Amino acid sequence: MTVKYDSEDAAPETMVDKAMRSILDHIHRQGLMAGDLLPSEAHFIEVLEVSRTVVREAFKSLAAMRVLEMSAGRRTRVAVFDDTAITLTLSHALRTEQLNPQQLLDARRAIELRIVELAAVRRSEAEARELLDLADRMRLARDEVEEMTESDIAFHIAMAQATRNPLFPVLVSALTATMRDTNAIVWRYRTSETAREEVMALHAAIAEAIAARDPGAARSALEKHFDVASRGLLLAGFN
Structure with a gap:
């Protein structure tokens, strides 16, 4: 040959x-x-x-x-377009320390700030109810980190689906998959009820702003959410 x-x-x-x-x-x-x-x-x-x-x-x-x-x-x-290949690549990069959790969070922040604005404009009534329901599920499961994490991931994917752009759910699904590894560690450092409630309240605020079709308020609540998430990663030793 x-x-x-x-x-x-x-x-x-x-x-x-x-x-x-x-x-x-x-x-x-x-x-x-x-x-x-x-x-x-x-x-x-x-x-x-x-x-x-x-x-x-x-x-x-x-x-x-x-x-x-x-x-x-x-x-x-x-095949149907999905997040499988991207998730595998990102997981490999994270586990081999070619990327770190803060870098993934930065990428999520850049993407989701646009997503949340579009979701507030394009969401259906059913999608608005789903986001509010997922925020409630997170609050109910705040002391069960695995269950809470799955609701957290579902929340962000549902937000992406509400944009009507099929690329966003794939990207968000891949980027949030690593939360299954990091949330369990970060949550151990959020020991107070106040610290845990802050996370739940911000998700509720995002869902309420999307339900109210208010992209500015949705973006503001999401920015605060990512600030809190970034501090949590640093507190847990991820940099």
Whole structure:
């Protein structure tokens, strides 16, 4: 096999890389959408003139990237866009100390300040009620950190869904997933009822501002929430 370099610093393109690119080209040329079936592995073996192993590895790599959806006994489909790949990447970066919790929180802050404004303008009545309900659930579970964290994550994802922009829930879901690791530690340093209640009150204020269709008040409450969250991370030793 001839190895091709695009530049002196570029990695060589393998046969699997080429097969992946060809499969993606097929999806785009044919106008396939999420859920649509792909031709069989045998089709790509014949068209690309490569081995079954190459095509199978290409399929597996694209499935790991959530471009394809594969399951035993079923034809391969175009995958639905979700947070799986981004979450895995961020979790890996956090656990290998290539990113830290404060950096992830900074990214969330930048994204969610726009999200909360859009949510206040675009939310439905059902979404407004859901946010208020999730804020109540957080308050009820404030002494059960795992349950509280799941409601907290659901709150921020629900806020993102209310924007009507499908990218925002994916990004927020990926960025908030790390809270399952950090909240348990941070919450141990919020020992007073006042400190814990502050977090609950800010989520309630965000939900109420969104329900009132007040983007300015929603943004202000979210900014205060992130200030409190950042202080909590620092108190717990995350910097």
